[in-house]
Amino acid sequence: MRNPQLNRNGELTHLLTLEGLPREIVTQILDTAEPFVSIAERDVKKVPLLRGKAMFNLFFENSTRTRTTFEIAAKRLSADVINLNIGVSSTSKGETLLDTVDNLCAMNADLFVVRHSQSGAPHLIASHLNATGRTHVHVVNAGDGRHAHPTQGLLDLYTIRHYKKAFGELTVAIVGDILHSRVARSLIHGLTTMQVPRVRVIGPRTLLPTAVEALGVEVVNDMREGLRGCDVIVMLRLQSERMKGALLPSAGEYFKHYGLTAEKLALAKPDAIVMHPGPMNRGVEIDSPVADGSRSVILPQVTFGIAVRMAVLSIVSAS
């Protein structure tokens, strides 16, 4: 089956996953984002690329940060933005996902930004739009279940390229709950696509997916060992419901083994950067002095995220 995110000409028409995306397209998105970063520094923070287009934020799962950054990105591109918090409206009335989409298409939607708790929900919507001939409507995945969060993966790549200039020699460690993390999956695909030679995932066995090595990563259970020689450290958020139970005994024990402290950070390269997709649990996965320290690029990630989302929205709309 062909991935529905590329059209017949091989152009990106939906952004559903970074898996299998050609390197040229990833590079195109990162390059397109560069000038958008500077727009934010201007007095008039707007370009007319998406003027007259209607973008619907379809959030079936709560989010503040991602929804807001997509909204800012769309508004800077002059699109009209409509926010729908579906979790508390139509599905509770029994409407199916595809019925919701069809209704919004009847309101002349041009873009859907979709977040859903089920892996594959944006694929379902994109396949439905393609199958019904509505190829002018585009879907951008803003996070689906454990599967993918491609714009987060792209902004992570952008941040890495910004600070490290090139991907070819890097060692990147992703630490924490890989099992439930769409951020980790998208970043792994992005890094392997950009030919980063060493990608490590670090975590306890309960939080590592089966056969994760098949994604092209090394598995390390001991964080100290895994951080050695790293250029980039990506800390993942640990959901509070997973801190105590069968996966982990306690947040405290997790911090002891997998929390990033200054002492552990010292094992990485002296110029290693620290990233986190947010929102952070200080004292659980990351120690405050590290989060606020000179190696942390967590806030620039947020800024770059808007530019990267502007790039994605403009590229899919132009296909």
Next chain:
Amino acid sequence: MKLEIRHGRLIDPARGIDRAGSLFVGDGVVAGFDERPRHFEPDRVIDATGCVVAPGLVDLAARLREPGLEYKATLESELAAAAAGGVTSLACPPDTDPPLDEPGLVQMLKHRARQIGVAHVYPVGALTVGLAGTTLTEMGELVAAGCVAFSQADVPLSDTLMLMRALQYAGTFGHRVWLRPQDPFLAQGGVAHDGEVATRLGLPGIPVAAETIALSQIFGVVRATGVGIHLCRLSSAAGVAMVRAAKAEGLPVTCDVDVHHLHLSDIDIGWFDAKANLMPPLRSTRDRDALRSGAADGTIDAICSDHAPVDDDGKQLPFGEAEPGASALELLLPLTLSWAKAMHVPLADALARVTTKPAAILGIETPSLATGMPADLCIFDSDAAWVVRPEALRSQGKNTPFLGLETLGRVRFTLAGGSVVHEEG
């Protein structure tokens, strides 16, 4: 109605016969096997040139969705699908709404099926009331009403004491127990095989250990009680190996596999294709290959359809929310034939997996073309190609992961009790 089925290839797995000839049918039974009875004047002659004439297929798992789930399918629609697939006897699992745990429900089902004719319906009763796993059903009453075996369908039996008691009780009266081996704790929340594909797609997984742990538990109880069991829907290479060892040890166990697992793997999920959402989940290609070999060497006794018609509303959902299951009554024969061809299994042996072997598991009369046997027949052209399309299926459920596949093996005629119940137009 007297019929002469002329110039066919007569395959009778029960007697190991595979030869060209004619079959004569009268008064609902086989009146002559390649030998015209005296004074036989057929009302109709069926030219079976180029076709196989075999006993009608026996399917160990076909959900008809009655009672209670008529929006998905009805007896009329699914028995028509059975006839079109050459299936003349089928067992239906108890996962209806309400479950088949009361004699009245079973009698009604048997009555409706008899009215429609077309195929023999053998209900599998619920092992526990409401399939809840806490109280045994009145098995004696249910057998009197027409149940041939007892199972939990796909509902897990997590309580090992209940499992032990169920086998002891059923064993007292010689009732058959069928179980699908799956540990409910390891399977909880899972929607796909726990492997590379589920990891890539971010789908919650069901590990192979869910099957192997349940199997060791079941074998332990079988050893302790001496009561035999039939295992439904093996899905893994490790499971096949365990069943092989159990049989070598002499444990009284039989098992089946469904056609999907003989042909597909988790790779067929593609980009979240909900049509490939099945239970048990499609596993790795290595597991599939072991199932194919296990069915060929006899470790796996029977092949079934695991027919589960699902409407579009149940499938047009994100993968993990979609309802598991696929329509397969009409694919049982072609998919068994293609498995046999690929594995170099002789046609008569392949047909045994869908006729005599499942009949033995059901405990019904061994289907045969011998004179005097009920004329439940399947006449098919093993070389005729057709494409699996929604409009080509009689089943009300049009969802199957095989949509679009060109398959070989077309049923030309199906006879039930000597009457033509399906005839290709």
